[in-house]
Amino acid sequence: MSGVRPTILDLAALCGVSPATVSNALADKPNVKAETRDLVRRKAREIGYHASSAARGLRLGRSWSIGLVVGDIANPFVPDVVRGVEDVVWRERKNLILCNTDFQAEKKTAYVRSLLDKQIDGMIVLSQILDAQDMERVAAAGIPLVTVNRRAPDFSTDYVGIDNQSGVRMAVDYLVSLGHRRIAFVKGLFRSSSADDRFAAYQAAVQAHGLDGDPSLAVQGDYSMESGDSAARSLMALSQRPTAILAANDLMALGALGALHDLGIRVPADVSVVGFDNIQLAEHPLLNLTTINHPKRETGDAAARLLLQRIAGDRNEPPRSVVLKPSLIVRGTTAPPPSTPKPRRRRPVTVRGTGDGG
Amino acid sequence: MSGVRPTILDLAALCGVSPATVSNALADKPNVKAETRDLVRRKAREIGYHASSAARGLRLGRSWSIGLVVGDIANPFVPDVVRGVEDVVWRERKNLILCNTDFQAEKKTAYVRSLLDKQIDGMIVLSQILDAQDMERVAAAGIPLVTVNRRAPDFSTDYVGIDNQSGVRMAVDYLVSLGHRRIAFVKGLFRSSSADDRFAAYQAAVQAHGLDGDPSLAVQGDYSMESGDSAARSLMALSQRPTAILAANDLMALGALGALHDLGIRVPADVSVVGFDNIQLAEHPLLNLTTINHPKRETGDAAARLLLQRIAGDRNEPPRSVVLKPSLIVRGTTAPPPSTPKPRRRRPVTVRGTGDGG
DNA sequence: AACCGAATTAAAAACGTTTTAGCTCCTGAC
């Protein structure tokens, strides 16, 4: 009943060979007779022998697991990229240690230490930055690290992200092509690189189109739905309302959608809304959010690949980056502005909804 | 540069004591002078000593990590319970190994084996059943196991779930109180215990109210949004349409909502929709789904607590269960049926939406 | 019959802890 699992010694005794031979046989080393190898294999299966990964880890200094540090697994963006990571990591039969930091510096540090104690093979950090000391520790331990969505300040690690600039640019271009000239922007979390990127891209795009750079059109959010809600409310309280709202992520866009609904403002008839990320529920017919697609699963996939290559290969090669391409997904929350002067280019967009209240 | 991390021998040498003493000092054993203990502690911090968990794991036969087996992390229900688990596991500074099985038997088995090789302290299995052989293996290894949402066939493990029966009952009672008499049900995944429970509860409730038990009102789904969509379509194709649809989870309810929207059927004016789980986005003003709340985070929390207690305590005590209480969350997708005879009891519900199409 | 090289296998060391059993002082009691 209580688990006395067989060791390599038991197996060796059972096969009448030495532990070394068993080890070699199971590892498919060339220096063992085919006959004995098969015997060992068979007996191993028979008694259900599996090597202790603690022992193996101790001997080899590895653990066949990789650490995945996320801020909040409950954010709908995150599970999709986790899924991408898991998929490729699984192929190498490595395990995934999930670390949810809640964006707390202290928890982050503690997790990093714990991961290092475990001698993880590598580490992926999602949408966060490790502080200098943690970074230093990871480097000192020689653990490969890839950062996702936020670049290391010193560009020292492998990186995968998305071309925020072109994503935002596509959104703005599209809105402008519909005839919008007052385009508001809901910023992401304060002091986060992706949020900064997106905001800068918004400013550049607005300027490129020679639009009114009214600073009151840019309001601060924090990537949460609530912040999107209040952002929309404050924008609608402006004397000169925007005709379109571009949010730095879908959650805020959805929050804005909710607020507009509450305010009795029609979307897209009165104001258009565009998100960023294309989370799963954005395509629900009742939400039907026009957005920029962030390839989430591919992001996880790329991060994991980069990591595995780094683990297997040379650690001194210069850091590599993978920058994925966003794409515009036109759904039902965008249309020409109310008193449309003249839609330029592009097809008129599917009108949103039929109105479910008659 | 490359990581030569200090061992306990280094630290011992540095402090001029034996490794045993260092170990004892760091573990706060009583048999070491306060003075030396402090010295060791100080020096340890100084050189950044951390015990190798491989070595410790080998010696102690534990790993300070727990395995969390889920079917699909991208299902919006899952991350919330993961969050609950992580929270309590983190308090004991254990790590979480995330195993995403995609509901594939083979992957599940492989993950279980891998977890056992790692000598995890315990294991949580979410919304799945391990097959008999896997179950046997974890029992043989003496690893505590708690199952969530699905009971082990032999009732041999700790369990946490929700009272599906009373949840469904609340929903049906509520719909009946609004005046509905033709209440459809969208079943969950075929051959899953929670789905069976919910369906059985639906049947019982319908019967208890003396309603028409028309079998064509029960349609098969698989917990996905798409299945909710097609379920609603087939229900609406019935010659005798239902006036309310109760779905075994929110995803299917949202799918139904989408289908009804496409079909130009008004919710809740023409038909009411009720979900189950209360996933995050269900409360979005545009979805505003009436649903049964499944306390997700509490579920994870309870599972983790049960597991930790089992790990710390007696493994031979009889298995325990925690059954959480669901609650009805009335939002905007429910109202009296079109040709309402007379609403019984209960307050008239907030009417859904103002219609966003004018 | 002795020897050699190749093919197999075995012995032993090492990985970094924790714990058991024992050792050395020291103090106080007789």
Place this chain on the structure above:
DNA sequence: GTCAGGAGCTAAAACGTTTTTAATTCGGTT
């Protein structure tokens, strides 16, 4: 002056692998 006992420490074993090095076998050659 001896002895008991406790405080503080240490030596050594053990955990289960993998790998390096050495030993053994076994044809075939001379």
